[in-house]
Amino acid sequence: MSKGEKIIQNYYANESIDYLEPSVTSRTIIDDYLYKRKPVIIRGLIDDWEASNKWSFSWFQEKYGNIYTNVFSSGNEAKSSQMRLKKMFAKMQQGEILYSSLYTKELFPILSPDYPLAGTILSDTKFNWLLDLPKTIHGDMNVIFIGNTGTGIKNHQDSMGTHLWSAQIMGTKRWIVSPPEESEFMYEGKADWLKREESIEKYPKFKEAKALDFILKTGEILILPVGWWHQTEILSDSISITHDLVNETNYHHYIDELNKSHQSDPKVETFYRASKSIQANWAAQLTQKKTTPIERIYYSISFEDLLEKYLIPHQAVILQNQINHWPALHKWNLDYFRERFGNAFIQYFHGHDDKSKKIRLRKYLETNFDQPHYSMWCLDEFYDILAEDFDTIEPLNNKEKDWILDLPKKELNALTWIFMGTKGSGIANHTDRLGQHVYSAQISGRKR
Incomplete structure (x- = not known):
């Protein structure tokens, strides 16, 4: 298919x-x-x-x-x-x-x-x-x-x-x-x-x-x-x-x-x-929802503008056309992960509020779950292999802009995750624990 x-x-x-x-x-x-x-x-x-x-x-x-x-x-x-x-x-x-x-x-x-x-x-x-x-x-x-x-x-x-x-x-x-x-x-x-x-x-x-x-x-x-x-x-x-x-x-x-x-x-x-x-x-x-529209930026934005307009005021933003050059966009799919990284352990969930369970990636992809499911894969030792397929985004591409890049390599690798899920799955409402900002690059599919 x-x-x-x-x-x-x-x-x-x-x-x-x-x-x-x-x-x-x-x-x-x-x-x-x-x-x-x-x-x-x-x-x-x-x-x-x-x-x-x-x-x-x-x-x-x-x-x-x-x-x-x-x-x-x-x-x-x-x-x-x-x-x-x-x-x-x-x-x-x-x-x-x-x-x-x-x-x-x-x-x-x-x-x-x-x-x-x-x-x-x-x-x-x-x-x-x-x-x-x-x-x-x-x-x-x-x-x-x-x-x-x-x-x-x-x-x-x-x-x-x-x-x-x-x-x-x-x-x-x-x-x-x-x-x-x-x-x-x-x-x-x-x-x-x-x-x-x-x-x-x-x-x-x-x-x-x-x-x-x-x-x-x-x-x-x-x-x-x-x-x-x-x-x-x-x-x-x-x-x-x-x-x-x-x-x-x-x-x-x-x-x-x-x-x-x-x-x-x-x-x-x-x-x-x-x-x-x-x-x-x-x-x-407009239909009244308990959410507000997110701003989308189609042009190149400087780190200074990103900091002043969005990060300091804590405003979410979508940056478009930042990752078009990433090989991940045309390489990554489930068959690719199964073949190359099938023995890696990942965490998966049944439903939004389920506790995570560990499973090998190959078994996860080959299991016929009876409801939508979602997974998280901390790259750790796989980071160096997969990093050839993606890069930091332009406004955050050095240590002066993103202080996370100062961390030792092992800790840095542990802060990079790949999320996979079927239609209808997702993750429960939460805040990230370390007080950091995050950026999430959508490689394929759509996510609300």
């Missing part, structure tokens, strides 16, 4: 997409799919839309043939060129395979009555907070994709931290989607699902990838959570509408992306300015 298969099975429970009836509530989708980062398809929700009955290639050519749109043939929207719709349709009739992303900013007041959100969950401002933004930018949330058979969009992740919904107005489109935990296999989108063997030769880790592969049919709506990789292939001449989506489940992703990218991306800048005055109202709608 590949790593991608394990990710989809362990995190997302199945290898097929769920289908829901049009009576489904926005609360159900939020709780059962968006919080859990699971894609889902709704059937029958847009049967009454005028767009479903009248939109076609000939209709767009007749009504809006002089409108300019982005047209590309390579699957890469970044390589698109501006072209009038009528010229694009003429090229299609001559046999060219083309795809268009028609941004509806100017056309929105004219076209939106053909796909009225009113009366559906798509109009629920608790489901999509972006609907609270000024109507003058609602057109920036919509894209109409038009393409003939054989075209599509290359493998990619959407920007701006948004979920999306995509309504298939005409034709059929194949979607190949993978969760964000598979990012290391995607090579920034260079890996191509439609040329899998060729891609594996160029990008070897792509062989570990696994996707949900399904066909979106006329009248169906796909809801795809933030961060999911997706590639499409049009199976019959297609028109679809894609719409950005933000709510309590991805609010922090959205705000983080606005703050990070607004100065370099005009679209993001538009949403950044429009969202500023309403952020407090959105934040007040």
